[in-house]
Amino acid sequence: MSRRVILIVLDSVGIGEMPDSKSYGDSGSNTLANIARQKGGLYLPHLQKLGLGNIHSIAGVPPALSPEGCFGKMAEKSAGKDTTSGHWEIAGLILDKAMPTFPQGFPAEFIEHYEAAIERQVIGNEVASGTEIIQRLGEEHVRTGRPIVYTSADSVFQVAAHEEIIPLPELMRICQIAREMLTGELQVGRVIARPFLGRPGEFYRTSNRHDFALEPPRKILLEYIREQGLEVCAVGKINDIYAGRGVTDYCHTKGNMEGVDKTLDYMAKAESGLIMTNLVDFDMLYGHRNDVAGYARALEDFDARLPELYAALGSEDMLVITADHGCDPTMPGTDHSREYVPLLVFGQDLQGGVNLGVRSTFADLGATVAEYLNTKPINNGKSFYRDLK
Template sequence: MLQRVILIVLDSVGVGALPDAYKFGDEGTNTLGHVVERTGVELPTMEKLGLGNIIPLKTVRPNPKAIGAYGKMAEKSAGKDTTTGHWEIAGLILKKPFPVYPEGFPEEIIEEFERRIGRKVLGNKPASGTEIIKELGEEHMKTGYPIVYTSADSVFQIAAHEEVIPLEELYRMCEIAREILKGDHAVGRVIARPFKGEPGNFVRTPNRKDFSLKPFGATLLDILKEAGYTVYAIGKIEDIFAGQGITESVHTANNDEGITATLDAMDIVKKGIIFTNLVDFDMLYGHRNDIEGYAKALKHFDDRLPEIIAKLKETDLLIITADHGCDPTTPGTDHTREYVPLLVYSPSMEKGVNLGLRETYADVAATIAELFGVGAINTGTSFLKELPLKVGV
């Protein structure tokens, strides 16, 4: 019987605009397709699994002898952010999008925040995290005022120099913001964005911390934990789910650490799910329109993927997908409303199979729930029986 799932989210690796992308200003976007087209990057390991069978890719060929199952999934939730995408993968579909603040946060929110932290703030506008500390970092160091900013995502971000506002105090400020941002202003995440250095040479540190909204209902993770299975979270998974449904977690600084942590977890977890987010595609390359960097990150994952495949047992199921797009070839730097890839593999699969177009990311949750026999996830449709597995389920 299948006993373990390794679920890897390639953060932002979308595979083409959804039919409603025009509502988000994302017509014609295709993160993976455009990066491959512009760079000619080859991804032989994922090609072997069937990546080139999902959409046409210039240098990733269709593979009639693919060893994996392949398809693509549409996002049913209203939104295109990290939290929305991951929650849907775990079976929760968001009917109303998280609030966003293209003009900055309302006066009443900022005034209440300033009152409770005992100091003024700088910024309060949408901005790139690296650019706003260039712009306001020196003033922040002189005044001690934290920098508040947002983006096209539903986020309230607080940047502070670690020598001006110590980490514990920055995290406390984030907890205060999280308490304030409720109801109509319930943003998906409050994020601590510490940095260090001198004016003209500021760099963000690895001490970022997310304070996420708690899921509005039980997710696949809650159900698995309640049933006694291990839910091992890697990267920012614990933050995205506000710690709910997690039995163990490892925070990582980059993709390479995330892949290594996944391999390490495969030595530890016997029954349950290893749930990994690889954030570099989105954070370092998509949002910065770095096409070459994005391609190198894809190649790096593809180069290390054989290590994961080699450690898979007959009773393991590997699922690789994404949570949204972030096409670095577009003029903007925001997430993009896209389909996401679906690659599924187990050493016990007899052949590859086309899983087609899935109506929701929640099909992943429905499949995993059926695999572990923990009840149905009614928001999605399981594809477990479509997999040609030699072992029983």
């Protein structure tokens, strides 16, 4: 058997508020439907044929009369609405406690200890947009050599530095120190190196970002697949999110379209196992910046690439399209939103038109992938594979 699963995570493409969204400040969030409403409709013909419009009413994406794929939506059982918790839950880990966030910045005492450890003073230590803060503090950073520390509504500690002021190896070193120091109540999901280049007023982030992720506390889906002797190919920030656990090969990408390109490259050479891709532009470039037009355009650009993915599928391949949380650009603020995520499943030998309903956890997807690839079952989730046959 040479089965493969191609699992594409459309980062932040949520499909409606969850019942507990009010407690997260996210009442009314619906990333897909609100973008479509504000844009007067979305043109997503290939996702529409899979059954996207059968999950929820989306302007411009009517329900398919005979969907080619299976469709449904998934609730996040873990506390939180973070990239790490969402991806971990897909892989079988459910978190009882949300990862910590720091809306007032990190404690002064920690910053003092961090400065002593890296032998540099820092600037920033606030909640900020990464693109905005380098424009505002970049000139001071270049003049003083002090790295810019900031966070967001996510559970992250981010360090930005100009590559000509703090070379990449040094930036990675001081980020690794932060990762080792952030323990206990300060144990964020990710420490992120955010290098940039340019001149005052024209600073821009480079593609040399690196995430220092928290190690998953238990075995995850990717490790079960690798133990079965199968390949696990990670595209985008997948390798970083899982701290490399279970991954046999990986590549970073500079944007959604390169993410699709690299997915196709792996489909051309990986004979069995899992190809897992994160397309981050939806979240990073558009959701967090409240860019409705850009988000809509990115959705339509991805939809236009689906025929290439279909053409590369083998007879025993399963294509899955989902997300990890929401980030509704039509809502006030720039935070992630606590939403259901879409679930679309397609394969030449799988049934089409099956309504998979509302799954109680993202781990149902992980359990299904495990069963499809004939690995040991993961710790959480209920497989829906029998509904696909």
